[in-house]
Amino acid sequence: MGTDAARLEMLSALARKVLWLSSWTIHHANHIRPNTDGLKVGGHQASSASLANIMSALYFSVLRPQDRVAVKPHASPVFHAIQYLFGHQTRDKLENFRGYKGAQSYPSRTKDVDDVDFSTGSVGLGVAQTLFSSLVQDYVKAHGWMKDRPEGRMIALVGDAEMDEGNIFEALLEGWKQSLRNTWWVVDYNRQSLDAVVREGLWAKFEAMFRNFGWDVVIVKYGKLMQAAFAEPGGEALKRWIDNCPNQMYAALCFQGGAAFRKHLQDDIGDQGPVSQLIDRRSDDELLALMSNLGGHDMASMIEAFEAIDHDRPVCFIAYTIKGVGLPMQGHKDNHAGLMTVAQMEKWRAAQNIRPGHEWDRFEGLAQDPAKLEAFLAAVPFNQDGRRRLTAPEIEVPRELAFKPAAQMSTQQGFGLILNELARGDTELASRIVTTSPDVTVSTNLGAWVNRRGLFAKAENHDLFRQEKIPSAYTWEFSPNGQHIELGIAEMNLFIMLSALGLSHSINGERLLPVGTLYDPFIERGLDALNYACYQDARFMVAATPSGITLAPEGGAHQSIATPLIGIAQDGLASFEPAFVDELAVIMRWGFAHMQRESGQGEQGGGSVYLRLSTRSIEQVQRPVNAVLHHEITEGAYWLRKPGPNCDIVIAYTGAVAPEAIEAVGFIGESHRDVGLLAITSADRLHAGWTSARKLRRDRRGVQYLSHIENLLAPLSRDCGIVTVIDGHPATLGWLGSVRGNRVEALGVERFGQTGTIDDLYRHYGLDANAIIDAAESLTVGAPIRHHRKLAV
Numbered sequence: 141m142g143t144d145a146a147r148l149e150m151l152s153a154l155a156r157k158v159l160w161l162s163s164w165t166i167h168h169a170n171h172i173r174p175n176t177d178g179l180k181v182g183g184h185q186a187s188s189a190s191l192a193n194i195m196s197a198l199y200f201s202v203l204r205p206q207d208r209v210a211v212k213p214h215a216s217p218v219f220h221a222i223q224y225l226f227g228h229q230t231r232d233k234l235e236n237f238r239g240y241k242g243a244q245s246y247p248s249r250t251k252d253v254d255d256v257d258f259s260t261g262s263v264g265l266g267v268a269q270t271l272f273s274s275l276v277q278d279y280v281k282a283h284g285w286m287k288d289r290p291e292g293r294m295i296a297l298v299g300d301a302e303m304d305e306g307n308i309f310e311a312l313l314e315g316w317k318q319s320l321r322n323t324w325w326v327v328d329y330n331r332q333s334l335d336a337v338v339r340e341g342l343w344a345k346f347e348a349m350f351r352n353f354g355w356d357v358v359i360v361k362y363g364k365l366m367q368a369a370f371a372e373p374g375g376e377a378l379k380r381w382i383d384n385c386p387n388q389m390y391a392a393l394c395f396q397g398g399a400a401f402r403k404h405l406q407d408d409i410g411d412q413g414p415v416s417q418l419i420d421r422r423s424d425d426e427l428l429a430l431m432s433n434l435g436g437h438d439m440a441s442m443i444e445a446f447e448a449i450d451h452d453r454p455v456c457f458i459a460y461t462i463k464g465v466g467l468p469m470q471g472h473k474d475n476h477a478g479l480m481t482v483a484q485m486e487k488w489r490a491a492q493n494i495r496p497g498h499e500w501d502r503f504e505g506l507a508q509d510p511a512k513l514e515a516f517l518a519a520v521p522f523n524q525d526g527r528r529r530l531t532a533p534e535i536e537v538p539r540e541l542a543f544k545p546a547a548q549m550s551t552q553q554g555f556g557l558i559l560n561e562l563a564r565g566d567t568e569l570a571s572r573i574v575t576t577s578p579d580v581t582v583s584t585n586l587g588a589w590v591n592r593r594g595l596f597a598k599a600e601n602h603d604l605f606r607q608e609k610i611p612s613a614y615t616w617e618f619s620p621n622g623q624h625i626e627l628g629i630a631e632m633n634l635f636i637m638l639s640a641l642g643l644s645h646s647i648n649g650e651r652l653l654p655v656g657t658l659y660d661p662f663i664e665r666g667l668d669a670l671n672y673a674c675y676q677d678a679r680f681m682v683a684a685t686p687s688g689i690t691l692a693p694e695g696g697a698h699q700s701i702a703t704p705l706i707g708i709a710q711d712g713l714a715s716f717e718p719a720f721v722d723e724l725a726v727i728m729r730w731g732f733a734h735m736q737r738e739s740g741q742g743e744q745g746g747g748s749v750y751l752r753l754s755t756r757s758i759e760q761v762q763r764p765v766n767a768v769l770h771h772e773i774t775e776g777a778y779w780l781r782k783p784g785p786n787c788d789i790v791i792a793y794t795g796a797v798a799p800e801a802i803e804a805v806g807f808i809g810e811s812h813r814d815v816g817l818l819a820i821t822s823a824d825r826l827h828a829g830w831t832s833a834r835k836l837r838r839d840r841r842g843v844q845y846l847s848h849i850e851n852l853l854a855p856l857s858r859d860c861g862i863v864t865v866i867d868g869h870p871a872t873l874g875w876l877g878s879v880r881g882n883r884v885e886a887l888g889v890e891r892f893g894q895t896g897t898i899d900d901l902y903r904h905y906g907l908d909a910n911a912i913i914d915a916a917e918s919l920t921v922g923a924p925i926r927h928h929r930k931l932a933v
């Protein structure tokens with residue numbers, strides 16, 4: 141693609157239009173749309189202006205349909221404006237920017253209509269998403285699934301202060317380990333963050349760091365006007381002055397304008413000779429235009445920089461920009477939340493020949509022939525393949541997932557056994573599973589799967605220990621066919637990797653079924669990335685194990701308390717905590733189907749799956765899993781012991797505390813014959829089912845529909861007490877009392893852990909059979925229940 145003058149002129153005109161439309165969108169939301177209460181836009185106008193030119197260069201010229209982009213969150217109006225020019229965004233949604241059902245404040249895959257590739261919002265995550273998406277593309281290609289589709293470049297538009305986010309550095313290191321390709325990060329180097337002007341010389345740190353990780357670095361600092369001025373007599377001195385000018389001063393002068401620049405330049409480098417003449421030849425406006433002509437704001441410079449890349453190595457572009465460029469707030473250190481006044485907007489509108497009432501007209505005020513602009517937009521390479529959301533057919537899930545049974549097992553062990561069986565078989569499901577783990581592959585029981593299916597790497601790499609005949613239970617053979625991606629310890633990387641793998645059907649048109657493992661407490665370490673992955677509707681299964689105080693001797697640093705509540709609260713994630721391995725097999729089967737189901741409203745839609753597992757080996761129940769039980773396990777609960785007609789106490793448990801619950805019921809049963817034992821496999825699904833049933837009944841009066849938990853508890857009288865018990869925060873199950881108005885004693889863990897045996901800790905935290913019996917006693921009348929041994933102190 142040439143950079144001839146006519147083309148550049150067209151692109152520059154479109155970039156100006158993008159700046160106008162994005163600013164007008166923000167202005168409209170603040171000053172024109174009625175009832176903007178609470179919707180005041182902060183942090184958009186100046187940030188957007190900074191990127192308008194760079195994004196125009198990319199979208200109108202450089203990008204190809206296969207390329208994918210993560211847009212800096214606050215440049216969302218720029219993205220929407222570009223899509224509006226393409227005809228993919230409606231005026232209605234722009235007029236309603238940040239309003240109910242309007243264009244989103246931050247680009248959203250799930251909520252916006254204009255083909256957002258990757259959601260952004262929490263800074264740093266979209267950036268890393270592009271890196272992992274590139275690795276996923278490599279995975280798809282290595283497995284022979286790219287067919288004839290060309291490789292896309294994964295591109296992030298990054299704020300310079302966004303680079304402070306640690307997850308970006310974690311991703312960089314991982315990318316280096318995995319021989320990253322096809323990734324461009326374009327840093328909007330406006331030297332401003334939200335609060336402040338950034339440190340001097342930051343670019344040099346960026347440059348050294350990126351080069352250190354094997355990236356190319358392209359610094360786009362001067363626009364063509366500047367370059368031409370530098371070639372004039374005295375230009376060298378001007379260039380030196382620009383290079384030496386502190387960030388704060390440059391920003392302040394950009395805000396103050398041409399006259400201020402003139403004064404400073406004359407005072408600092410005026411020589412009554414060529415330098416002074418260079419400055420004097422320009423009016424104030426021309427001088428400001430020159431000094432604002434940093435590389436990022438110069439169409440020709442950006443196009444040149446992008447088009448010069450003729451390889452697939454990762455590239456970091458550091459493009460110099462001015463925050464708020466072209467707007468009255470440009471360069472001001474407080475401009476992050478800055479808005480233009482009505483008067484300022486009026487002036488700017490008139491200066492651009494935009495007639496009142498024609499602010500939304502796509503080509504209003506541009507000198508170019510509208511037909512030519514239209515033809516130009518229609519021919520933009522990025523747009524040639526139509527809509528960008530791809531789809532992939534569902535992978536069939538067998539009716540049952542098998543495993544080798546044993547009398548005593550933990551759910552973690554069961555997880556390994558189920559995957560081992562899948563690995564042994566040759567189902568399509570197994571071929572589409574990709575496992576990944578942040579250095580806890582073996583300790584989360586993925587070893588057997590990895591032994592059979594191998595590790596993924598673009599190049600073969602044999603297990604040297606094996607070649608040297610050193611005995612080991614694990615074979616670590618890397619190959620392009622491998623199905624396990626071994627990550628470094630960073631949990632943020634795990635979740636962003638799952639996010640990238642879990643969007644493969646939509647990005648690559650090839651479905652992957654990612655399964656990630658980590659220790660349950662470290663979910664909190666990657667929580668924002670987990671939330672991010674769910675927000676953009678990536679589909680994955682995460683097995684978090686070990687969990688809770690069943691990890692007894694490890695102590696408080698490794699025991700999780702809050703994760704069951706995360707499981708309930710996290711949207712897009714169905715959370716399970718089975719006790720027995722036959723339940724886990726049912727849940728995983730359901731999970732692989734759920735991961736492929738279309739997203740939809742409430743309970744019907746698909747999503748991701750969280751399995752909270754344990755290393756505690758417990759006696760397994762021997763039973764056939766019939767269709768009813770199968771259904772109940774996935775709905776979240778079943779009666780392990782049905783309550784009798786005179787039931788006055790129910791024990792409801794989740795997960796690894798099953799033996800204590802069963803034991804307690806045995807003792808309570810001696811004096812209360814009708815006691816019920818409720819096995820809860822998913823507090824999350826039960827709760828979600830209950831709230832959506834209530835909503836349905838409210839919304840459609842007369843509908844009799846009861847949720848699963850309401851049906852299960854229906855036979856209980858109001859006087860029946862419920863003791864809930866979980867190796868996690870008691871609030872996870874405490875709500876059960878509200879379903880039908882039963883009194884509840886909720887047992888669980890609320891304080892940081894101790895080291896000890898499981899028995900010690902269950903006694904200490906009150907999760908043992910005696911504690912359950914005590915709680916039951918407090919809820920019932922009648923004779924005390926016999927305790928099986930004296931409570932230890």
Ligand SMILES: Cc1ncc(C[n+]2csc(CCOP(=O)(O)OP(=O)(O)O)c2C)c(N)n1
Pocket residue numbers: 183186187188190213214261262263298299300301302303328330332333334463476
């Ligand atoms: C994780 C996270 N923390 C804080 C914020 C709030 N925030 C939004 S933008 C921003 C600073 C952005 O500076 P920069 O990346 O340089 O972009 P610019 O404003 O210059 O466009 C902050 C702190 C956020 N969106 N995400």
Ligand SMILES: [Mg+2]
Pocket residue numbers: 299300301328329330331332333463
């Ligand atoms: Mg910045």
